[in-house]
Amino acid sequence: MSEERVSNLPAGSGSEDMIARRPPVEPIPAGAVPVLEAANISKGFGATTALVDVSLKAYSGRILALLGDNGAGKSTLIKILSGVFPPDAGQLLFNGKPVTFANPADARERGIATVFQDLAVCELLSVTRNIVLGREPQKGFGPFKLLDLKKAEDMARSALHGLGVRWERGLDERGANISGGERQSLAIARAMFFGSSALILDEPTSALAVRQAGRVLDHIVRAREQGQAVILITHNFRHALSVADDITVLAQGRVAGQFRRDQVELDELTDLVARVG
Amino acid sequence: MSNGENASAQHSRRVVYGEALRRFMLRPEATSVVAVIVLFIVFSALAPTLFPTRLTYISIMAVAAELGIISIGVTLLMIGGHFDLSVGAVLGLTSYVAVVLMRDFGIHPVPASFIAISVGGLLGLLNGFLVVRFRIHSFVVTLGTMLIWRGVLIALTGGFPMTVAIPQGFKDAMSGPLLGGFRMSMLWFFAVGILATVLLVRTKFGNWVQAIGQNANAARNLGVPVERVTILLFVITSSLAALAGIIQVARFASVDALRGEGMELQAVAVTVIGGTLLSGGYGSVVGTMLGAITFGMIQVGLVLAGAPGHFFRTLTGVIVVGAVILNTTVARRMANSKPLAGFKRGSTDADAAIKAGAEVDIGTSKSSTSASEAPR
Numbered sequence: 001m002s003e004e005r006v007s008n009l010p011a012g013s014g015s016e017d018m019i020a021r022r023p024p025v026e027p028i029p030a031g032a033v034p035v036l037e038a039a040n041i042s043k044g045f046g047a048t049t050a051l052v053d054v055s056l057k058a059y060s061g062r063i064l065a066l067l068g069d070n071g072a073g074k075s076t077l078i079k080i081l082s083g084v085f086p087p088d089a090g091q092l093l094f095n096g097k098p099v100t101f102a103n104p105a106d107a108r109e110r111g112i113a114t115v116f117q118d119l120a121v122c123e124l125l126s127v128t129r130n131i132v133l134g135r136e137p138q139k140g141f142g143p144f145k146l147l148d149l150k151k152a153e154d155m156a157r158s159a160l161h162g163l164g165v166r167w168e169r170g171l172d173e174r175g176a177n178i179s180g181g182e183r184q185s186l187a188i189a190r191a192m193f194f195g196s197s198a199l200i201l202d203e204p205t206s207a208l209a210v211r212q213a214g215r216v217l218d219h220i221v222r223a224r225e226q227g228q229a230v231i232l233i234t235h236n237f238r239h240a241l242s243v244a245d246d247i248t249v250l251a252q253g254r255v256a257g258q259f260r261r262d263q264v265e266l267d268e269l270t271d272l273v274a275r276v277g
Numbered sequence: 278m279s280n281g282e283n284a285s286a287q288h289s290r291r292v293v294y295g296e297a298l299r300r301f302m303l304r305p306e307a308t309s310v311v312a313v314i315v316l317f318i319v320f321s322a323l324a325p326t327l328f329p330t331r332l333t334y335i336s337i338m339a340v341a342a343e344l345g346i347i348s349i350g351v352t353l354l355m356i357g358g359h360f361d362l363s364v365g366a367v368l369g370l371t372s373y374v375a376v377v378l379m380r381d382f383g384i385h386p387v388p389a390s391f392i393a394i395s396v397g398g399l400l401g402l403l404n405g406f407l408v409v410r411f412r413i414h415s416f417v418v419t420l421g422t423m424l425i426w427r428g429v430l431i432a433l434t435g436g437f438p439m440t441v442a443i444p445q446g447f448k449d450a451m452s453g454p455l456l457g458g459f460r461m462s463m464l465w466f467f468a469v470g471i472l473a474t475v476l477l478v479r480t481k482f483g484n485w486v487q488a489i490g491q492n493a494n495a496a497r498n499l500g501v502p503v504e505r506v507t508i509l510l511f512v513i514t515s516s517l518a519a520l521a522g523i524i525q526v527a528r529f530a531s532v533d534a535l536r537g538e539g540m541e542l543q544a545v546a547v548t549v550i551g552g553t554l555l556s557g558g559y560g561s562v563v564g565t566m567l568g569a570i571t572f573g574m575i576q577v578g579l580v581l582a583g584a585p586g587h588f589f590r591t592l593t594g595v596i597v598v599g600a601v602i603l604n605t606t607v608a609r610r611m612a613n614s615k616p617l618a619g620f621k622r623g624s625t626d627a628d629a630a631i632k633a634g635a636e637v638d639i640g641t642s643k644s645s646t647s648a649s650e651a652p653r
Contacts, residue, residue, distance in 0.1 A: 104498065114498070116494075116498065122488045122496070123491050123492065123558070124558050125484070125487060125491065129487075129488075133484065133495075133496065133499050134485075134496070134499035135499075135500070136481040136484055138481060146475070146480055147479050147481060190499075
């Protein structure tokens with residue numbers, strides 16, 4: 001609950017070092033097929049045009065940062081990617097094949113997990129129950145199935161462990177009692193544990209204090225190491241530069257620039273967003 | 278030396294008891310337990326020869342059972358984030374259905390009861406459908422259906438009571454005497470209470486109900502069929518109202534146009550006394566059962582204490598308001614209190630409940646700050 005926000009970091013603080021220390025980005029291997037691809041997507045709402053001819057590719061084991069100011073079309077794009085509504089024009093491809101998602105559940109079943117900033121956790125359910133929510137393990141038979149609480153706890157533990165989350169508190173802690181960073185980590189761990197291959201993270205660090213944001217970024221890196229295709233939506237350039245492999249900048253519904261992280265400087269990104277915006 | 282050990286053992290026992298009390302006070306059932314104990318002491322003092330007798334307990338449980346069965350449904354629904362004001366009217370209309378089937382069609386009470394409960398289920402289905410399909414607040418939807426079904430019932434009965442001959446066996450099974458003089462309805466009440474508790478805390482469905490009451494969007498996002506669960510909750514609630522109606526039909530061998538009127542609000546009161554949050558997401562069936570017993574104690578106790586009839590409503594109102602104050606203020610203070618020495622801060626239920634309530638304000642102010650901090 002610190003008042004300090006990551007975007008207010010003074011120059012020369014930790015995340016600058018983090019950017020400087022990052023090794024160069026591996027190029028995308030020739031012939032690699034993106035896990036999730038948007039090809040020439042357009043979307044409008046009545047008289048408003050939200051997206052025009054937007055294309056992007058998310059590869060397994062890479063983090064694609066989607067940068068843009070408020071109103072740039074980021075949330076419209078992720079809603080299309082996660083099946084909330086279809087594009088007006090253009091095509092989504094999943095593992096190279098054209099797909100249309102009937103609804104978010106459809107996208108999720110194919111392995112596209114979206115973690116929305118404010119939709120991660122039920123406040124009064126335990127950590128365990130939050131993690132298994134919607135996929136509760138059961139025992140018994142017929143109509144007499146009961147929750148398998150022991151198994152649920154094992155699942156929760158291995159989900160958190162798989163992401164390398166050091167969970168110092170009990171798994172029976174209620175959602176309201178865990179921090180914002182822990183919520184994001186929990187949601188990411190949950191998505192991966194239940195078999196996502198593409199992770200869409202909507203502003204996972206925007207409401208977090210510095211240290212918590214750092215921990216969540218660590219977990220995002222861990223997700224990449226485990227082969228997830230990560231799309232990281234953010235308006236924090238430093239966060240994008242510190243973890244992303246590829247960067248796409250959206251401005252006024254169009255792609256304003258696409259870079260490999262080591263081919264672009266912080267100033268350039270800032271200019272790009274500021275100029276168009 | 279043994280003295281010293283004794284002292285430390287005593288100390289730690291006091292801490293343990295203190296901590297146990299602290300934790301108990303954080304449970305949703307705490308208020309209703311306190312209400313039951315306080316009322317018992319008060320009424321026993323006011324009517325020492327009449328109140329603490331078995332006959333009184335039997336009467337209390339008879340009142341608590343019928344109201345309790347309805348309230349358990351209302352509790353599950355409220356935990357899922359919805360209200361049902363139509364339960365009283367559904368009780369009346371389904372009782373009418375049962376009576377007509379038995380009297381005019383000569384159907385045996387058992388199948389007649391099943392049909393009446395199914396009709397109740399259908400009325401619940403309609404409530405649920407209206408809420409889910411048109412996204413209207415359940416308070417308004419069920420206010421409407423309450424008026425509709427009550428109107429229908431008045432029209433069908435012509436405003437007159439209808440009597441029916443109930444076979445003794447069926448009467449005994451629903452509300453007849455039980456071992457020790459208690460009524461069968463108490464057994465139904467306990468059975469429904471146990472089933473509802475298991476459903477709420479030990480099944481997938483129960484987990485979904487709680488999740489929907491807390492954060493319906495999160496639940497939907499994780500694949501919980503929010504609409505289906507909501508509709509099913511309304512079906513359960515109305516079916517339980519119908520079951521309570523059957524018990525009353527068996528007891529009175531009649532139905533009248535005003536049967537069940539007012540029970541919808543009593544059920545809400547019982548649920549609130551039982552510690553369920555009005556905002557949903559959190560509550561206890563056991564608390565509701567104790568809340569229903571509280572109601573029975575007031576109703577029976579006031580008569581035995583020789584109080585005028587209108588006291589019933591007044592005292593009930595005082596207890597409802599008192600319960601809500603106790604549930605929020607006292608519990609909040611208790612939640613902020615530190616665990617006693619030697620205990621880690623545990624994940625106590627109401628702890629989180631209260632914090633969640635308090636964080637609503639913080640949450641909104643937080644999002645407004647981050648919105649104003651547009652990137653440079």
